[in-house]
Amino acid sequence: MEFTYKWYGSFLHLLKENKYEDCNYIDWKGKKKAVILRHDIDVSPASALEFSKIENYYGMTSTYFVLLDTDFYNPASRRQRCILKEIYNAGHQIGLHFDETSYGMGEDFIAAIKREVKILSDILELPISSVSMHRPSSHTLEANYKIPGIVNSYGTVFFHEFKYLSDSRRYWREDVDSIIKQQQYPLLHILTHPFWYNETEKDITDSVKTFIYDKKWDNYHLWEENTRDFIEILKPEEMDSI
Numbered sequence: 001m002e003f004t005y006k007w008y009g010s011f012l013h014l015l016k017e018n019k020y021e022d023c024n025y026i027d028w029k030g031k032k033k034a035v036i037l038r039h040d041i042d043v044s045p046a047s048a049l050e051f052s053k054i055e056n057y058y059g060m061t062s063t064y065f066v067l068l069d070t071d072f073y074n075p076a077s078r079r080q081r082c083i084l085k086e087i088y089n090a091g092h093q094i095g096l097h098f099d100e101t102s103y104g105m106g107e108d109f110i111a112a113i114k115r116e117v118k119i120l121s122d123i124l125e126l127p128i129s130s131v132s133m134h135r136p137s138s139h140t141l142e143a144n145y146k147i148p149g150i151v152n153s154y155g156t157v158f159f160h161e162f163k164y165l166s167d168s169r170r171y172w173r174e175d176v177d178s179i180i181k182q183q184q185y186p187l188l189h190i191l192t193h194p195f196w197y198n199e200t201e202k203d204i205t206d207s208v209k210t211f212i213y214d215k216k217w218d219n220y221h222l223w224e225e226n227t228r229d230f231i232e233i234l235k236p237e238e239m240d241s242i
């Protein structure tokens with residue numbers, strides 16, 4: 001499998017060809033053959049938006065999970081809110097991506113998830129009804145948390161009744177294309193991280209390098225937007241040495 005937009009499009013086409021119905025974490029019940037497409041936005045909502053456009057093209061919907069507590073992006077900023085709303089308005093779901101390491105040992109994770117869901121829902125002015133875990137501990141993986149009004153995508157049902165496939169750390173542990181073609185599993189639960197996919201294939205190191213380089217310029221433009229005559233402080237050509 002390639003980590004390109006072209007591959008992702010062919011993967012969506014394959015799912016449709018093999019009659020897997022795109023579902024979310026609620027409406028899969030009663031379906032004979034369904035796929036839940038899940039995306040964790042660990043790094044970049046902009047990459048998620050690109051993915052959602054490919055899904056729109058193929059008439060597929062998915063669920064995008066958003067971190068509230070991250071220094072990679074700010075879901076409350078106008079720019080990120082617009083991106084996340086655009087994804088939702090195209091027919092996808094938005095869920096909470098929950099990082100338990102933000103909390104101390106012995107804290108009530110269920111109360112924390114409920115609180116974060118409310119905050120994210122208020123910020124985006126969107127309904128949030130599902131949660132996924134960011135780098136969960138083995139305890140959280142096994143806990144099968146029940147959260148009133150919120151579907152836990154780490155609930156045992158999504159791993160026992162579904163065939164779970166993931167590209168975590170930019171690596172598919174199984175041949176996802178063959179699994180779809182074989183139609184051995186009526187229910188599929190597939191996690192992809194949009195950040196790893198590009199127009200052309202990039203290895204993991206190049207993907208990270210590009211992101212860090214672009215961030216440098218994002219920061220430059222933020223300074224420009226927020227500081228009068230910023231060019232007098234730092235000229236674009238001086239950025240090369242940073």
Ligand SMILES: [Zn+2]
Pocket residue numbers: 040041042097133134135
């Ligand atoms: Zn994550």
